[in-house]
Amino acid sequence: MKNLVVIGAGPGGYTAAFYAADLGLNVTLIEKSSTLGGVCLNVGCIPSKSYLHLTKVLEEAKEVSHAGIFFEQPKVDTDKMREYKNSVVAKLTNGLKTLAKQRKISVIYGEAKFVNNSTINVKDNSGNVTTINFDYAIIATGSRPSTIPNVPLSDRIWDSTDALELKTIPKKMLVVGGGVIGLELGSVYGSLGSDVTVIEFLDGLLPGADRDLVAVLQKKLSNKIKNVWTSSKVVSMEDMGNGIKVKYEGKFTGEDVFDNVLLSVGRKPNTEVLGLENTKIELNRGFIVVDEKRQTKEPNIFAIGDVVGNPMLAHKASAEAKVAVEAILGHKVAFEPKVIPSVVYTDPEVAWAGITENEAKSMNLNYDVVKFPYQALGRAIAMDRTEGFTKLIIEKETEIILGVAMIGPNAGDMITEGALAIEMGATVKDIALTIHPHPTLSESMMEAAEMFYGHCTHLYKPKK
Numbered sequence: 001m002k003n004l005v006v007i008g009a010g011p012g013g014y015t016a017a018f019y020a021a022d023l024g025l026n027v028t029l030i031e032k033s034s035t036l037g038g039v040c041l042n043v044g045c046i047p048s049k050s051y052l053h054l055t056k057v058l059e060e061a062k063e064v065s066h067a068g069i070f071f072e073q074p075k076v077d078t079d080k081m082r083e084y085k086n087s088v089v090a091k092l093t094n095g096l097k098t099l100a101k102q103r104k105i106s107v108i109y110g111e112a113k114f115v116n117n118s119t120i121n122v123k124d125n126s127g128n129v130t131t132i133n134f135d136y137a138i139i140a141t142g143s144r145p146s147t148i149p150n151v152p153l154s155d156r157i158w159d160s161t162d163a164l165e166l167k168t169i170p171k172k173m174l175v176v177g178g179g180v181i182g183l184e185l186g187s188v189y190g191s192l193g194s195d196v197t198v199i200e201f202l203d204g205l206l207p208g209a210d211r212d213l214v215a216v217l218q219k220k221l222s223n224k225i226k227n228v229w230t231s232s233k234v235v236s237m238e239d240m241g242n243g244i245k246v247k248y249e250g251k252f253t254g255e256d257v258f259d260n261v262l263l264s265v266g267r268k269p270n271t272e273v274l275g276l277e278n279t280k281i282e283l284n285r286g287f288i289v290v291d292e293k294r295q296t297k298e299p300n301i302f303a304i305g306d307v308v309g310n311p312m313l314a315h316k317a318s319a320e321a322k323v324a325v326e327a328i329l330g331h332k333v334a335f336e337p338k339v340i341p342s343v344v345y346t347d348p349e350v351a352w353a354g355i356t357e358n359e360a361k362s363m364n365l366n367y368d369v370v371k372f373p374y375q376a377l378g379r380a381i382a383m384d385r386t387e388g389f390t391k392l393i394i395e396k397e398t399e400i401i402l403g404v405a406m407i408g409p410n411a412g413d414m415i416t417e418g419a420l421a422i423e424m425g426a427t428v429k430d431i432a433l434t435i436h437p438h439p440t441l442s443e444s445m446m447e448a449a450e451m452f453y454g455h456c457t458h459l460y461k462p463k464k
Contacts, residue, residue, distance in 0.1 A: 001024065001025065001026045002025055002026065002135045002136060002328070003025075003026045003028070003133070003134045003135045003136070004017075004020050004025045004026065004027050004028070004134065004135065004136045004137070004138065004325075004328065005027075005028045005030065005112075005120060005132060005134040005136070005137045005138075006020070006027065006028070006029045006030065006137070006138045006140060007030050007112045007120070007137065007138070007139050007140060007141055007274070008030070008031065008038060008139065008140035008141040008142055008270075008305070009029055009030075009031035009033075009036040009037065009038055009096070009107075009140075010037065010038020010039060010040055010041070010140060010142045010305065010314070010317065011037075011038060011040050011041075011305070011314040011315070011317050011318050011321075012038075012140040012142075012304045012305035012306075012314075012317030012318055012320060012321045013029065013031070013038065013138070013140035013141075013142075013304075013305070013321070014029065014036055014037070014038075014096055014099075014100070015317070015318040015321040015322065016138045016140060016304065016321035016322075016324060016325055017029040017100065017103075017105055018099060018100070018103060018105070019321060019322050019325045020325045020328070021103035021104065021105050022103065023325065023329060025136075025325075025328070025329075027103070027105045027106070028105070028106045028107075028108060028132060028134070029100060029105050029106070029107045029108070030107075030108050030109075030110065030112045030120075030122055031107070031108075031109055032109070032110060032111045032112075033109070034109060035093040035097075036093055036096040036097055036100065036107070037089075037092060037093045037096055038140075038142050039142050039143070039144075040314045041089060041092050041093055041096070042089055042093065043160070043161045043164055044160070045314055046088060046089055046092060047085045047088070047089055047164045048160075048164060048181075048184055048185060048188070048345070049345055050084060050085040050088045050089075051081065051085060051164070051166070051185075051188045052184060052187070052188060052345050052346070052347070054081055054084070055187070055188050055191035055192065055347075056347045058074060058076075058191055058192075059191055059224075059347065061074060063384070067384070076169075076192055076193070078166045078167075078168075078169065078192075081166060082165070082166050085164070085166075108122050108124075108130065108132075109124060109125070110122040110123050110124035110125070110130070111123050111273065112274065113273065113274060113275035114137075114274060114275035114276060114278045114279050115131070115275065115278060116278055116279065117279050117280070117298045117300060117301060118133060118134060118135070118300070119131060119132070119133050119134070120132050120134065120137070120275075134300075135300060136300045136301070136302070136328045137300065137301045137302070138294075138301075138302045138303070138304060138321070138324050138325075138328075139274065139288060139296075139301065139302070139303040139304070139307055140303070140304050140305045140307070140317065140321070141269075141270040141271065141274065141305075141307055142269075142270055142305055142306045142307065143267040143268055143269050143270060143306035143307070143312055144267060144268060144270055145159040145160055145161065145263065145264070145265075145266075145267055146263075146265050146266040146267055146268050147159070147263060147265070148176070148234065148237075148263060148265060151237050151263070153263075154239065156239060156243065156244050156259065156260050156261065157237065157239075157244060157260070157261045157263065158260060158261065158262045158263065159262075159263050159264075160181050160185060160262070160264060162262075163185045163189075163262050164185075168259075168260070169189065169192045169193050169194055170189070170194050170258070170259035170260040171193075171194065171195060171259050172194070172195045172197075172243075172257075172258050172259050173186075173189055173194040173195065173196050173197070173258060173259060173260050173261070173262065174196075174197050174198075174199065174244075174246055174256075174258040174260075174261045174262070175196060175197065175198045175199070175225075175261075175262045175264060176199055176234055176261060176262065176263050176264065176265055177198075177199075177200065177263065177264035177265040177266070178198050178199070178200030178202075178204075178205035178206065178228065178230065179200075179205075179206065179207065179264060179266070180206070180344050181264040182198060182200075182262065182264035183198070183205065183206070183217075183221070183225075183344060183346050184344065184345055184346055185262060185264065186198055186224070186225055186262070187221055187224045187225065187346050187347070189262075190221075190223075190224030190225050190226075191224050195226050196224065196225045196226055196227075197225070197226060197227040197228075197229065197256075197258075198225055198227070198228050198229065199229040199232050199233070199234060199248055199252070200228070200229065200230045200231075200232070201231070201232070201233045201250075202230065202231070203230050203231045204230055205217070205218060205228065205230065206344060206350065208342070208356070209342075209344070209350060209352060209356070209405075210352070210356050210357045210358055210391075210405055211358070212357075212371075212389075212391070213350050213352070213391075213405055213407045214350075216348070216387055216388065216389070216407050217344070217346060217348065217350055217407060219387070220347075220348055220387055221346065229248070229250075229251065229252035230251060231250050231251035231252075232248050232249065232250035232251050232252040232253070233248060233249065233250055234246055234247070234248050235247050235248060235249055237261065240257060242257075243257040243258055243259050244257065244258050244259075244260070244261050245257050246258060246261065267306065267312055268286060269286050269287050269288070269306055269307040269309075270306075270307065271283060271286055271287070271288060271307055272286075276288075279296075279297075279298050279301065280296075280297040280298050281296045281297055281298055281301060281303075282296070282297050284309075287307060287308055287309045288303040288307050288308050289308075290302070290303050290304075290308050292334035292335055292336060293323060293324065293327035293333060293334060293335070294308065294320050294323055294324040294327065294335055295324075295327060302324040302327065302328065303324075304317055304320035304321050304323075304324055305317030305320060305321075308320070311340055311342065313340060313342070315340070315341070316340050319335065319337065319340075320335050323335040337423070338354070338422050338423050339353040339354045339419050339422045339423060340353075341353040341415045341416065341418075341419045343411070343412035343415065345412060347409075348385070348387060348388055348407050348408045348409060348411065349407070349408065349409065349410065349411035349412045350405075350406075350407045350411060351405070351406055351407075351411040351412050351414070351415035352403065352404065352405035352406070352415065353403065353404050353405075353415050353418045353419040353422060354393070354401070354402055354403035354404060354418065354419070354422040355393055355402040355403040356393070356403055356405065357369055357391070357393055357403070357405070359403075360393050360402065360403065365395065365402070366395065366396045366397060367393055367394060367395055367396060367402060368393075368394045368396050368452065369391060369392070369393055369394070370391070370392050370394065370448050370449070370451040370452045371389045371390070371391045371392075371448065371451075372389060372390050372391075372444045372447040372448035372451060372456070372459065373386075373388075373389045373459070374386045374387065374388040374389055374390075374408055374441075374444065376447070376458045376459045377439075377441065377443065377444055377447070377458070378438070378439040378443075378458070379439040379440050379441050379443070380408065380409075380441060380444075382439065383409065385408060385409050387407075387408070388406065388407045388408025388409070388411070389406065389407060389408070389444070390404070390405075390406040390408075390414075390444035390445055390447075390448045391404070391405045391406065391448065392404055392418075392428065392431075392445075392448045392449060392452070393405075394428050394452060398427070399427045399428045399429060399452075400425060400426070400427055400428075401418070401421045401422055401426050401427065401428060401431065402422070403418075403422070404417075404418025404419070404421065404422070404445075405418075406418075406444070408441060408444075409441060410441055414441060414442050414444075414445070417442065417445055418445070428449045428452045428453075429449070431445055431446060431448075431449035432446060432449035432450050432452070432453065434446060447459065
């Protein structure tokens with residue numbers, strides 16, 4: 001039986017370990033933290049979604065008064081919120097521990113370092129070193145928050161991990177970076193009462209997303225995020241004792257004092273301390289170079305997830321994990337998905353898969369765009385959530401779906417239909433002829449497809 005070592009127990013790592021064990025390999029899973037699940041389960045995706053769920057309930061309670069339901073001013077207990085978040089994390093991480101045990105996977109907690117292409121040393125928290133020989137290895141060590149040079153973290157300057165501790169609700173808060181993490185956590189603190197400002201170096205929020213999606217999101221978030229300063233950058237931060245004095249320049253220039261600053265300026269791969277210099281593994285700007293099988297320059301060592309580059313998404317890592325395991329077993333496989341869906345879990349949610357409208361334009365594709373607004377969607381009207389829409393990007397000649405994007409409640413759940421359509425090479429007619437249940441938000445996919453032909457039931461759109 002071949003011995004496989006998996007380094008890192010995040011979504012990519014534990015998926016690889018579990019899948020390999022199911023397929024008959026002898027698996028050792030190494031994790032430097034004291035719990036399984038990696039950043040995603042412990043200090044990333046899951047805890048942030050716990051807070052986003054709670055603050056969404058808070059916002060909905062405020063907004064339902066016009067429909068005849070009234071609540072007293074809510075009382076927020078951040079200790080209880082943190083306990084709830086921790087209970088969710090514990091349930092999931094303990095579940096992973098049980099699943100590893102059921103699969104007879106050997107789990108070692110410690111920091112791994114390659115000695116050569118068939119041996120690693122693992123140092124535990126007590127300094128004890130265990131040497132492990134392996135036939136194959138999968139590196140899944142993930143990433144960590146990037147920082148700003150010469151700006152150390154402190155009680156007032158946070159990264160995303162600090163922000164998830166919910167130690168205080170600052171009266172005035174600056175979020176540096178208008179990407180997914182910044183907007184999600186910024187909206188959480190805004191809902192809890194912070195006066196939030198977001199500053200973004202680029203000319204718009206959520207780089208990569210189409211601007212029509214961003215425009216709707218920014219308008220909806222205006223009650224949680226007071227200021228959005230784009231095309232601007234922070235040039236200095238100074239701890240004044242009672243706050244952080246921030247100087248910024250660009251489209252917005254000036255200085256202000258904030259109680260707390262959240263740095264959400266991207267992430268960088270965890271590859272520095274792995275001892276990769278003792279192998280033939282190559283790096284490119286810190287990321288591990290792999291081929292379509294996720295194989296490194298060492299034929300028996302594979303790498304997956306954030307350490308191999310963008311997009312840094314848990315579901316991408318999990319998909320790569322299965323490819324790497326099958327490659328180890330000699331199967332003819334390659335990681336070549338047509339789409340990797342992206343989701344922003346703000347309220348409303350933003351999701352897209354495949355080619356965006358911006359990309360279609362830059363690629364000079366012969367395409368058409370149809371958008372079905374939620375103002376004409378029965379379920380959205382009943383929910384009083386009509387700010388969103390579903391958009392299809394369609395290749396004109398073949399009528400094949402190239403991309404799908406949506407903004408609104410549950411967009412992250414609904415985008416899977418779009419991803420499946422693109423993976424299967426579905427046409428817009430396939431979507432239009434698929435009977436969708438009524439009344440649902442998912443009907444917007446069918447209605448958008450019908451718009452392409454000029455006979456959408458709930459919106460008059462004459463055929464061109």
